[in-house]
Amino acid sequence: MRQVAASSGRVSDLQMAADAMAKCLALLGQELTGDRAQALCDELVSGGGEGEESITEVRRTIDLMGAVGCGLLAACAAGLTMGVVSLDEVDLRVKARCGSDAEKGYALRLLPLIEHQPHHQLLVTLLLLNALANEALPLFIDELVPGLYAILISVTVVLFVGEIIPAAIFTGPSKLKIAASLSGVVWCVLWLLTP
Numbered sequence: 001m002r003q004v005a006a007s008s009g010r011v012s013d014l015q016m017a018a019d020a021m022a023k024c025l026a027l028l029g030q031e032l033t034g035d036r037a038q039a040l041c042d043e044l045v046s047g048g049g050e051g052e053e054s055i056t057e058v059r060r061t062i063d064l065m066g067a068v069g070c071g072l073l074a075a076c077a078a079g080l081t082m083g084v085v086s087l088d089e090v091d092l093r094v095k096a097r098c099g100s101d102a103e104k105g106y107a108l109r110l111l112p113l114i115e116h117q118p119h120h121q122l123l124v125t126l127l128l129l130n131a132l133a134n135e136a137l138p139l140f141i142d143e144l145v146p147g148l149y150a151i152l153i154s155v156t157v158v159l160f161v162g163e164i165i166p167a168a169i170f171t172g173p174s175k176l177k178i179a180a181s182l183s184g185v186v187w188c189v190l191w192l193l194t195p
């Protein structure tokens with residue numbers, strides 16, 4: 001179905017190009033002679049070949065940046081879901097009073113986030129962000145590679161970049177430091193996705 005639509009689009013584009021060429025030749029035929037008019041019309045109708053290529057290149061760059069952005073966003077959301085939501089309020093209070101200076105700073109930055117009311121809003125926001133990034137990723141990848149490859153790449157990226165690697169990083173020994181450093185991002189996302 002997609003191929004039929006693409007081929008009918010090409011036929012339509014060719015018809016429009018032919019019509020534009022005929023109009024161009026008619027107008028320029030009055031001003032210029034033969035070969036020069038034909039060469040000028042060819043260049044105008046094709047856009048010199050550079051315009052279409054640059055648009056395609058810009059589109060590919062946008063799709064690539066969108067795919068990378070979605071992968072990183074999914075990784076952050078999945079990692080923060082495991083890292084921040086798993087923090088215990090009592091443990092943070094103990095670290096805020098009795099921990100090292102670094103732990104005190106991290107705990108004081110994270111306590112307002114953990115105490116945020118309603119409690120479920122933090123979890124729902126991070127899960128919504130993760131789902132949004134995971135669902136948008138194949139849309140960008142599909143524009144870069146054929147459909148089957150897009151599915152395989154998307155599933156692989158979601159599995160490794162969006163789940164396994166963040167689980168290892170955000171639940172490791174420096175989870176408090178990472179969660180505290182990204183607490184500002186979490187507050188922004190909470191504000192953006194608040195109903």
